[in-house]
Amino acid sequence: MHNISVIGAGTMGNGIAHVFAMTGYPVALIDIAQDALDRGLATIAKNLDRMVAKGTIGEADKAATLARISLHTDLASGVSQADLVVEAATENMALKLDIFSRMDAEAPAHAILASNTSSISITKIAAATKRPSQVIGMHFMNPVPVMKLVEVIRGYATSNETCSAIMELSGKLGKTPVEVNDYPGFVANRILMPMINEAIYALFEGVAGVEEIDTVMKLGMAHPMGPLQLADFIGLDVCLAILKVLHEGFGNPKYAPCPLLVNMVTAGRLGAKSGEGFYVYTPGSKELVISGSFRK
16 A cells, blocks of 8 residues: 545544654645645644654755655546545535545445444445445544554454554554444444533533533543543544434434534534633633633
8 A cells, every 4th residue: 555545634634644744754635725735734744843843854854855745636646546535525425425536436346435423424425436345434633643542343244354554554553553343433433422422411400510520530530631621622523423323323212312412513603713602712822711601
């Protein structure tokens, strides 16, 4: 496997492109908007600058990594030489099905098609292609350059050869791959999202405040980040979308999203990316300030 294509230049997409390029792979980074590509490349450069400042890599490594990344607004040209295409678009079923149908039509016949989806069925995505045995989930964790885990999700038709190739490739990236089967939420989000949802319910029902809930989980359970802060970091809209997938997929009321979460997303309070969620986020500041809606 030599040439890598990544579809989507957002937080996950540029992180995935970063790790592949830094490992030595030529990467075609694809997005419909040139400004999104420019922002993605700027983020990669900024993250590489941090690594240079820490002495993890040298200036020559940074330059070589950036030189391996090409930018494309046309999907067909971006995947034409790919051995692996990783889709990292928005967590939307219709969008992913459309992208995979187009990837299948344009990528070489031997190419593996992977999705970075955090919850959507790989089996359903694979059904939009004529190569379901070569479709797999490759769920990286955020921030991609730092986090070691890759959830490798086998769809119903994913072949042993495809799975073995992606497990091996993930190891070459310095990641720890874990093979899981294709059920709603896989493993990571099937466990994580109900915990986050329960934390929101605890706030909604007045059991404790934002800071208290996060402190209990940080100090009592040794979590590096409290569940409400983590929800802000992931994006409350993303949390809601995953909970809906779990709720619809299993038909179990325990996965029903908390009404407070639904209302916050409806109001546009999506967490760090919108500037406010359970906390307020000021550009350039790392101080955590509880949102006025939740102050006592």
